[in-house]
Amino acid sequence: MDKNFLWGGATASYQCEGAWDVDEKAPSMWDVYLHENNLENGDVASDHYHHYEEDIRMMAEGGQNSYRFSLSWPRIIKNKNGDVNQKGLDFYHGILDACEKYGIEPFVTLYHWDLPQYWEETGGWLNHEVCGAFEHYAKVCYEAFGDKIRNWTTFNEPKWFVVNGYMIGNYPPGLQDPQKTMIAAYNVMYASALGVRVFRAGNYPGQIGIVHSYTPVNGVDDSIETKIAMRYADNYCNNWILDTAALGEFPIDLISVLAKDYDISFISTKELEIIKENTVDFIGLNYYSRTLVKPYTGGETQLSFNHTGKKGESKVLIKNWFEQVKDPNNETTEWDTEIYPKGLEDGLIEAYQRYHLPIYVTENGVGVREDVTVDEVKDEYRISFMNDHINAIMNAQDAGCDIRGYYAWSSFDLYSWKNGCEKRYGLVAVDFENGQTRAPKASYHWFKDVIASQGELIKRRNFN
Ligand code: BGP
Numbered sequence: 001m002d003k004n005f006l007w008g009g010a011t012a013s014y015q016c017e018g019a020w021d022v023d024e025k026a027p028s029m030w031d032v033y034l035h036e037n038n039l040e041n042g043d044v045a046s047d048h049y050h051h052y053e054e055d056i057r058m059m060a061e062g063g064q065n066s067y068r069f070s071l072s073w074p075r076i077i078k079n080k081n082g083d084v085n086q087k088g089l090d091f092y093h094g095i096l097d098a099c100e101k102y103g104i105e106p107f108v109t110l111y112h113w114d115l116p117q118y119w120e121e122t123g124g125w126l127n128h129e130v131c132g133a134f135e136h137y138a139k140v141c142y143e144a145f146g147d148k149i150r151n152w153t154t155f156n157e158p159k160w161f162v163v164n165g166y167m168i169g170n171y172p173p174g175l176q177d178p179q180k181t182m183i184a185a186y187n188v189m190y191a192s193a194l195g196v197r198v199f200r201a202g203n204y205p206g207q208i209g210i211v212h213s214y215t216p217v218n219g220v221d222d223s224i225e226t227k228i229a230m231r232y233a234d235n236y237c238n239n240w241i242l243d244t245a246a247l248g249e250f251p252i253d254l255i256s257v258l259a260k261d262y263d264i265s266f267i268s269t270k271e272l273e274i275i276k277e278n279t280v281d282f283i284g285l286n287y288y289s290r291t292l293v294k295p296y297t298g299g300e301t302q303l304s305f306n307h308t309g310k311k312g313e314s315k316v317l318i319k320n321w322f323e324q325v326k327d328p329n330n331e332t333t334e335w336d337t338e339i340y341p342k343g344l345e346d347g348l349i350e351a352y353q354r355y356h357l358p359i360y361v362t363e364n365g366v367g368v369r370e371d372v373t374v375d376e377v378k379d380e381y382r383i384s385f386m387n388d389h390i391n392a393i394m395n396a397q398d399a400g401c402d403i404r405g406y407y408a409w410s411s412f413d414l415y416s417w418k419n420g421c422e423k424r425y426g427l428v429a430v431d432f433e434n435g436q437t438r439a440p441k442a443s444y445h446w447f448k449d450v451i452a453s454q455g456e457l458i459k460r461r462n463f464n
Contacts, residue, residue: 001394001455006105006404007447008059008066009411009427010363012112012156014042016414017072019049023087026074028114029124030417033172040420046412046430049091053098054438055412058428060102062440063448067104068362068407069095070112070156073137080118082136089144096148107360107405108149109211110138110195112156113171113417124173125162125184128266131191138195142204150206153284153362154195157213158188158241168303170418182258183266189244190271196278210245211284211362214238215291216347220325225295232321233293246283246355248276283355284362286409287389290343293322307418309334309369335367335423341388342463348396348403358402364389365409365425367416372429377441382427386443390450390458408447412438 014030020043021027034041048055059067075088099106111134119130138154164171166181175181192210199208217234219226235254244250250272258264299317306313314336316324326332331339344364352359366385370377386408393403413426421432427444431437450457 001397002404003454004404005454006066006107006360006406007451008064008068008104008107008405008407010068010107010407010409011048011070011411011414012109012114013070013072013075014045014112014114015410015416016042016046016048016069016412017075018042018044018047022049023075023091024078024085025072025088026078026085027117028072028074029117029120029172030114032117032120033174039418040415042415044432045415045421046432047436048414051436051438052095055428056095056098056102056104058438058440058444059104059411062427062444063451065103065105065451066107066405066407067099067411068107068109070109070114071141072114073111073134074114074116074118076140077116077133077137080122080133082133082140084140092145093148096145100148105151106149107151107153107362107407108145109153109156110134110141111154113161120173125166125187126180128187131187131194134191135194135198139198139202142199142202146202146204152199152206152208153211154192154208154280155188156211157286158185158192158210159237160213162188163303164305168305170305170307179262182262182264185240186266189241189250190275192245193248193275193278196280197274200278207281209280209282209284209360210241211286212238212241212245214285214287214347214351215289216343216350217291217293218343218346220292220294223295226293229293229295229322232318233291233324236318236321237291242283242351242355244275245280246357248279250275280357282358282360282404283351284360285347285351286363287344287347287361288364289338290340290347291316292325292327292338294325296320296322306336309419309423311336333367334369335419337367339366339385341385341392344389345392345395345399345463348393348401349399352396352401352403358404360405360407361389361393361403362405362407363409364406367419367423367425369422370424370429372413372424372431372439373434376439377429379441379443382441382443383446386447387459390455391460392463394455394458394460395463408443
């Protein structure tokens with residue numbers, strides 16, 4: 001690997017900070033949704049709010065040179081008038097100063113799903129006004145932290161939070177409405193372009209991108225019917241985010257199909273021009289698995305998600321478009337995520353060929369139940385998972401792709417959306433029950449050695 005390659009871990013504000021109501025932080029939509037539904041929440045999470053110095057020191061001691069984290073909008077902006085909470089800014093200055101002290105390059109997401117509840121109450125992402133509010137919030141962040149951050153991203157995973165929130169209904173605001181899904185999707189992509197525009201207008205240093213939950217699409221065979229199903233799946237999973245952010249255009253075949261059954265009058269020509277003119281400098285890809293599809297065979301749309309950790313509960317079928325299938329030959333996690341590193345290599349090559357932009361792998365990891373009361377968690381499965389996925393990145397680099405960073409999800413154990421804290425991803429174990437103590441797992445030490453060797457320690461194989 002190149003000496004400038006960024007090696008680190010990633011987190012998100014809601015999932016790790018805790019301190020959900022301190023120092024004048026406003027509630028987020030996740031605070032309210034989880035409280036109201038009496039579900040396990042991130043009120044305390046990993047208490048990063050009070051442990052960030054220790055957490056960042058451990059990143060540096062683990063040989064990492066970068067930290068991907070998100071800023072919390074409701075911690076920074078107090079209300080709909082856009083008033084700034086200085087205590088919120090001070091908290092992130094503390095994190096950024098700790099990064100500087102320990103030689104860690106910050107890689108910062110503006111929006112990792114914690115919309116302020118005061119905006120959710122006005123309709124959230126269905127309310128076009130929220131796009132302008134995001135632009136204001138972004139500008140406040142660029143002004144406050146512009147001299148400390150060189151790597152910005154607007155949104156984390158528009159597909160994931162929009163589809164889960166408005167179509168599947170398992171995330172707030174808990175809707176199951178395709179028309180509203182489209183409106184939210186459009187508003188988020190427009191808001192992202194506004195975030196890029198105001199970044200460029202201010203001439204802040206550094207670069208700006210977007211992070212996508214990338215599931216490259218494979219088909220069960222080479223038939224024309226399967227190829228059509230693959231295109232539908234790719235538009236649904238990937239293209240409406242990546243084409244729009246990187247090329248400045250929503251996929252035209254997706255829009256024309258949707259226009260037959262839905263009202264698309266919310267799309268404005270003037271705003272499409274803003275999207276066209278404000279494309280990103282790089283793309284961040286979060287990779288957990290691919291999407292394997294077959295042609296649609298019948299039945300109503302069915303989308304269900306596994307939040308229990310009991311295998312076999314997830315399903316994706318979109319009427320007239322495609323059906324997701326499982327490859328019985330591959331291992332899956334308890335939460336039905338297929339372990340398929342080849343998908344990362346193929347996906348990186350495909351994305352680089354399509355967009356010709358630098359790529360960062362902004363999340364990659366495996367969620368498991370682990371006993372953290374032992375001296376050291378011996379997470380050999382995580383080491384093997386990370387080895388194979390870093391291998392996939394190196395293979396893609398050998399094929400000519402410009403890949404500039406790798407972030408393990410997650411830097412340390414944290415709250416997993418709707419799955420609680422028992423689904424652990426961290427390189428560092430956090431004992432949530434016993435004083436929030438931190439202890440490096442075997443994977444943390446392994447990752448340190450891999451970084452020190454610039455990837456030379458990765459056991460290489462050719463997936464083809
Ligand atoms: C991504 C999100 C992260 C993280 C991760 C693991 O989609 O960006 O926030 O949570 O997935 O997912 P989960 O926690 O649902 O297992």
